[in-house]
Amino acid sequence: MGADARLEERDVSGLGEVDEPAFTGMAERHRRELHVHCYRMLGSFEDAEDTVQETFLRAWRRRETFQGRSTFRAWLYRIATNACLDLLARCRPEPASGGEVRWLQPYPDRLLDELPAGDADEPETLAVARETIELAYLAAVQHLAPRPRAVLILRDVLGWPAKEVAELLGDSVNSVNSALQRARAGMREHLPTERQDWTGGEEDAATRELVRRFTDACVVTDIPALAAMLRDDVRSSMPPTPGLFVGRDAVVTYWKESGFEQMTGLRGIATTVNRQPAVAFYHWNGQEGAYLPLTLDVLRITGGKITEILTFHDDRFQGLDLPGSLPADGTE
Template identity: 40%
Template sequence: MLGGRLCDDRSVDSSIDAALVSATQSGDSDAFAVLVGPLQRELHAYCYRMLGSVHDADDALQDTLVRAWRAFGRFEFRGSVRPWLYRIATNRCLSILDQRGRRALPVDLDRSVGSDAQIDWLEPYPADRLDPGQRLVARESIELAFVAAVQRLTGTQRAVLLLREVLGFTSREVADQLDTTVAAVNSGLQRARAALDPALPAATQRVTTRQMGEAAVLELARRYAQAWEAADIDTIVSMLTNDARYSMPPVPTWFVGRQEIRDFLLSGPLACGWRFVTTEANGQLAFGTYRWDSAAAAYRPGGLDVLTLRRDGIAEVVSFLEADFAAHGLPPSLPA
């Protein structure tokens, strides 16, 4: 009975889409907006995973929609516009990747990289850009570690991996989207998996905020923020894993281990007054950090800190010093 109901719903949806496709091909821009609107968030998240940049994803999505509108007269409807839109989005992302190098985090680089090096940095992803209906499903594939690892793949390998394993397209659909063969898609997926696995933290050690539970995450956030605001170095360090990493893009320098991080924090950062606002980025616990500015008599943005959690503590802190606080729903300053 349930299966029959689901089939009926899909039939109704397909009929509605067919009517919208027909109206769009007659030049109805409102019909086009209704047709592609529900897919825009997932398309944007896909472009972000491909490119590692929210701003590049904005451009890729905009180009995708413009090109789709212009080419809609030639579109052959086969039950859904989704595979076709992903074909266009993939081509736009691959074109962008041809024009620049991969994005990275400081820990992806050799520690001897100088401070004047010109690097395209990975950007944090605002929580509200994810489709609410897919947020829990999408979190793991939007985490910083996963997106950073994906950036090590070739453009085509990224597309194959994301389209097959994150978005659930069949090998035949991906082959059509990339103008290649099913055999080439399956081979590319194997190579992508082989290259990706060593770059990812052990799944048995990593723990998501969903696995920890809301109460545990809030308590950890409270303790960590309180320790920073009190300049309590002992508590901060005790919450880190033994091999924790700390970085601050666009500064290429990074620190590993409790002692290195402790020495760095004591060398300057903890001499400032801080206020932390709990938020979320890339499906992970994050903080908008605000440093006291005596000239402004207020706390001004210091960085967006995104935390990676493991069962034994905080495994990594990436402090994005140039993050767009407004994009993450954070205030421009905090009062004294």
């Protein structure tokens, strides 16, 4: 954030006199970080989009209630958090269960690049920001009840003091601290082990090579080669399609029973989403004379093995900077 923006944040003591264009300009500076906050709360890119729009609408309508006791940014976060809680109460009164999160959607890396730069002198802060956007973390968060979920994200991700979180939620500090303990315990139940070995951020040569071999094996539907890349406790799912497969044998059995071995005409393009390696697969369509979007596999890699495959349908290609089709000659 530049000096002018910081000055604006500090000097705003009331918004009653601010016209709509000026208000919109102030709010838009925070759109991406608010969107990521709502995405962590909701797990759905589309629901986060709707909730940010609702946040800006509520903020404009309630602008006279802002008296400068906190920054404008913090005020927006308060409104966004409550908008998320309202959506969860309305649409998802029960959190995810059984390891499945059928509403989970990927987040484009190019949009994550729009977030304010972290402090290079605080590697722990950067690590938290990276880890808490990965799909395994987001899936675990969705298993928490809404209010403990909000407490966890506000305290552990954003670093808000317990007193401010209590004020936002209308709870006591003791209640917030208790909710945080429950949320952390819940996360430990649902997060995979060996988190320190996850891929994330910059991929190394070994990861790129594993992704290449995975892509090549998928294109020729070589299940034995794919099985050799999986860790024993690998997990696979395809939101929003029901089904969670845990363990190499279960995943391989599903591939065989689904007819994957008989598929032909596949092509794959390596990409990244949620700061994780991914492969976009296309399937040959003779009528169109081109390869058309099929699925997006997002991988979690630990210790040189694939430990999770989250597969998304072709409707997720839009907005991920992926080609809408691939020509027959193999050029993009």
